[in-house]
Amino acid sequence: MKRTLPVGRAKSPLSSTVPVQSAPDGLGVNGDGHRASGSFLARVALLTAALSAAGSLLGLGRDQALAQLFGAGSETDAFLVAWTVPEVAATLLIEDGLAFMLVPAFSAALAARAADGPSPRGQDPVRALVAGSLPRLSLAFAASAILLIAAARPLVALLAPGLPDPQLAVDCTRLTATCVLTFGLAGYCSAALRAHSSYLPPAAIYVAYNIGIIATMLLLADRWGVRAAAAGVAVGGCLMVLAQAPSLRRRLRNGTPTAGGADARTTDRAPMNLALIATVLLFALCRQAQVFIERYLASSLPSGAISELNYAQKVAQLPMVLSLMLCTVTFPVVAKALARGDVEHARDRVERDVALAACIVLSGAAVVFACAPQIIELLFQRGAFTAEDTAATASVMRVYSLGLLGHCLVGALVRSYFSAGRPSWYPVAAMAAGMVLTAVAGLWAVDAWGVGGIAAANALGITFTAVLLLAAMDRRSVPVRIPAVLRELAKTLLAAVAATAAGLLCTARVEQPLSALAAGCLAIGAVFGLLLWALKVQAFLPAVRIATRKLRNAR
Numbered sequence: 001m002k003r004t005l006p007v008g009r010a011k012s013p014l015s016s017t018v019p020v021q022s023a024p025d026g027l028g029v030n031g032d033g034h035r036a037s038g039s040f041l042a043r044v045a046l047l048t049a050a051l052s053a054a055g056s057l058l059g060l061g062r063d064q065a066l067a068q069l070f071g072a073g074s075e076t077d078a079f080l081v082a083w084t085v086p087e088v089a090a091t092l093l094i095e096d097g098l099a100f101m102l103v104p105a106f107s108a109a110l111a112a113r114a115a116d117g118p119s120p121r122g123q124d125p126v127r128a129l130v131a132g133s134l135p136r137l138s139l140a141f142a143a144s145a146i147l148l149i150a151a152a153r154p155l156v157a158l159l160a161p162g163l164p165d166p167q168l169a170v171d172c173t174r175l176t177a178t179c180v181l182t183f184g185l186a187g188y189c190s191a192a193l194r195a196h197s198s199y200l201p202p203a204a205i206y207v208a209y210n211i212g213i214i215a216t217m218l219l220l221a222d223r224w225g226v227r228a229a230a231a232g233v234a235v236g237g238c239l240m241v242l243a244q245a246p247s248l249r250r251r252l253r254n255g256t257p258t259a260g261g262a263d264a265r266t267t268d269r270a271p272m273n274l275a276l277i278a279t280v281l282l283f284a285l286c287r288q289a290q291v292f293i294e295r296y297l298a299s300s301l302p303s304g305a306i307s308e309l310n311y312a313q314k315v316a317q318l319p320m321v322l323s324l325m326l327c328t329v330t331f332p333v334v335a336k337a338l339a340r341g342d343v344e345h346a347r348d349r350v351e352r353d354v355a356l357a358a359c360i361v362l363s364g365a366a367v368v369f370a371c372a373p374q375i376i377e378l379l380f381q382r383g384a385f386t387a388e389d390t391a392a393t394a395s396v397m398r399v400y401s402l403g404l405l406g407h408c409l410v411g412a413l414v415r416s417y418f419s420a421g422r423p424s425w426y427p428v429a430a431m432a433a434g435m436v437l438t439a440v441a442g443l444w445a446v447d448a449w450g451v452g453g454i455a456a457a458n459a460l461g462i463t464f465t466a467v468l469l470l471a472a473m474d475r476r477s478v479p480v481r482i483p484a485v486l487r488e489l490a491k492t493l494l495a496a497v498a499a500t501a502a503g504l505l506c507t508a509r510v511e512q513p514l515s516a517l518a519a520g521c522l523a524i525g526a527v528f529g530l531l532l533w534a535l536k537v538q539a540f541l542p543a544v545r546i547a548t549r550k551l552r553n554a555r
Contacts, residue, residue, distance in 0.1 A: 047200060055206030056318055062210045062217075063314050064379055066229055069221050071384025072307035072393070074164050079226045080310050081160045081295060082172030085148060086179045086233050088288045092281060093141075093180075093187035094205070101277055102188065105129060106195030127252060134188060141184030148177035159292060160299035160306070168226065175230035182237030189244035193251070201247045205240040212236030275423035283414065286431035290458055293439050297446045297454050304389065305451050312397035312455065315375060319364020320407045323357040343479060350416050350478045354409065355488045355538060361408040362496035363528050368401040370503030371520040374513040396455050403459025405493070409466035416478045417469070426476050427469060434465030488538055495531035502527040 070076045092098065112125040148155065152173040156166050163169055190202035213232030220228035298305040368375070372394040381390045410431075417427045438461030445453025473480045503520040510516035 047203070051200065051203035051207060053322065055204070055210060056321060058207055058210035058214065059314065060318075060379060062213050063311060065214055065217050067311065067380040067385040067389075068383030069217065070226050070229075071386070072304040072311065072389040073384070074303040075168065075226045076310075077160075077299075077303060077306040078163060078165055078169040079172050079229050080306050081156055081163065081169040081299075082176045082230055083233075083310070084159055084291055084295060085173060085176045086183065086237075087291055088285075089180050089183040091284045091288045093183045094190060098184070098187040099191050099194070101280055102133075102191030103195050105133075106192050110195060130192070130252060137184060137188060138181075141181045144184075145177050145180040148180060149174045152177065160295050162299035162301075164303065171227055172230035175227065176233045178234040179237040182234075182241055186237065186240035186244065189241065189248045192248055193244060196251050198247060198251065201244045204243050208239035208243040209236035212239045276418070279423045279425055279428055280418060282428045283431050286428060286435050287410070289435045290438055290461065293435070293442055294454050294458065297442050298451060301446070301450055304392075308389070308393045308396050308451050309454060311376070311380060311393045312400050315379065316365075316368050316397045316400040316404065317407065319361045319368065320404050320411070322364070323360035323408050346416075346478045347480050350412075350473075351480050351485060354412050354480075354485060355492070357408050357412050358405060358489055358492050359532065359537065361404050362492055363499070363524070365401045365404040366496045366500040366503060366524045366528060367521055368404070369398050370500050370524060371507055371517050372397045372401075374507060374517040374520070377513045378517065392451070396451050399452050399455035399459065402456070403462045405489075406459065406463035406466040410462060410469060413466070413469040413473065413477070416473065416480075417476065424476060426472055430465050430468035430472075433468060434461040437461045437464050491535040491537050492532065495528050495535060495537070498531055499524040499528035 066076065066079075070079070106126065106129065109125040109129045152170045153166075156163070156169045156173055160166075160169065186205055190205065193199070193202050212235040213229065216232030216235045217228045220231060224231065294309055295306055298309055373390065376390045376394045376397065377387075380393070381387060414427050417424045438457045441460050442454050442457035445457050447453075449456065470482065470485070474482055503524040506523040507516040507520040510519050
């Protein structure tokens with residue numbers, strides 16, 4: 001029997017059903033305004049993943065340009081301290097914080113528009129939301145950017161007290177601080193467009209961002225040094241806004257009440273819940289505290305330690321970013337299911353997302369661990385980036401890969417905690433506990449193992465957070481079947497370990513890096529796929545059935 005919730009529990013304006021929208025990009029929700037079809041989600045996920053992959057590849061190109069121009073020394077360390085600002089801003093304003101608040105708020109406004117129909121006085125809930133929120137948020141973003149520019153020197157001293165050239169980091173921080181304004185506007189546009197079921201412009205923002213950074217670096221590196229990379233952050237942030245603003249403007253201008261109105265009981269128009277805002281922002285800050293801890297500890301190590309951590313983390317986390325694309329697309333689906341009281345559908349969606357995301361991230365983690373030296377050599381070993389830098393970065397990247405499943409689970413599960421539009425302090429407490437463990441373990445491990453110890457502390461802390469979030473899902477969030485989820489994760493993890501061993505054996509027998517990487521990937525893919533099939537991993541079997549059905553039809 002379908003489990004339902006009382007309507008009264010779904011009255012928050014942050015958890016209303018998204019109405020039917022027609023989209024110029026062809027990616028509207030399905031006709032009933034409720035459950036998105038599997039083909040729709042697959043198409044959206046595929047296109048979103050393609051654009052995200054393009055952004056990630058350009059991100060690799062950005063890091064390659066940084067490594068070739070400046071290597072892994074003190075100059076790059078100074079820039080990466082300033083890079084903390086856009087990293088935190090992206091988490092708070094684009095990826096997690098602002099999205100968790102604004103996507104449900106715009107969904108509620110769209111539902112109110114659908115329920116009320118044309119207003120005799122021309123009032124539109126969506127435009128009213130924009131008029132009431134965008135000016136104030138823009139002012140807050142601008143004020144925060146100015147404050148960071150003014151406080152750049154004490155901020156650098158706090159983040160990395162052991163830097164040999166703090167002035168360079170201060171100059172870079174003042175340039176990157178402008179992203180607080182541009183990222184805030186970009187995040188606002190992304191949330192509004194996703195609520196309108198338009199996913200392509202938000203997925204393209206990191207393509208525009210990285211193009212801006214790369215172009216600025218190449219143009220100004222000879223004249224400005226590593227400051228050119230910081231200027232690129234400012235340019236890229238402006239391009240992120242420009243990539244989305246025309247699409248949002250068209251939707252706001254052409255927006256009309258939609259068919260199939262929503263239940264008026266789910267369109268309460270109270271202002272956004274301040275407790276929800278606080279919990280979302282605190283969670284995002286606690287999660288981003290990993291970066292603060294790493295760079296603080298690494299600043300006391302020899303020059304290049306921060307750079308090694310950065311390059312290793314950027315490459316190692318690519319599988320995690322790709323694995324979370326599906327969760328980003330289905331976040332509104334889970335939110336709408338909970339708003340309707342359809343807990344069964346929300347539970348099934350979350351369980352499928354977790355299982356599939358684990359398959360993707362663990363296959364990537366196997367490649368990262370087994371082929372780390374070859375990946376780093378092919379990507380970065382040129383110009384100022386030496387063979388010694390390659391060896392050091394590869395060893396750190398292998399340690400980082402041990403925490404990829406934890407990172408993936410935290411990203412997937414936390415969306416479930418906030419999908420009902422109600423504040424939840426448990427994710428904040430779980431993330432804070434994980435960060436405390438990261439700090440304590442890092443302080444102990446950095447003396448014994450240096451940069452590798454910092455990476456190990458990162459993996460330990462995030463994995464602990466993932467365990468805490470999963471353990472409380474059935475009581476505090478979507479009531480998933482934890483034993484079933486753990487069984488699927490264990491089978492996938494076993495397949496990944498075996499695939500990693502196969503990859504290590506293959507790469508050890510080939511000297512040329514490209515050939516070794518190709519051999520390792522083939523071995524890992526074959527072993528991982530066979531074991532997923534043999535162990536009957538539920539997230540993998542549908543893909544096998546679809547592939548075999550297409551082969552039969554092709555005959």
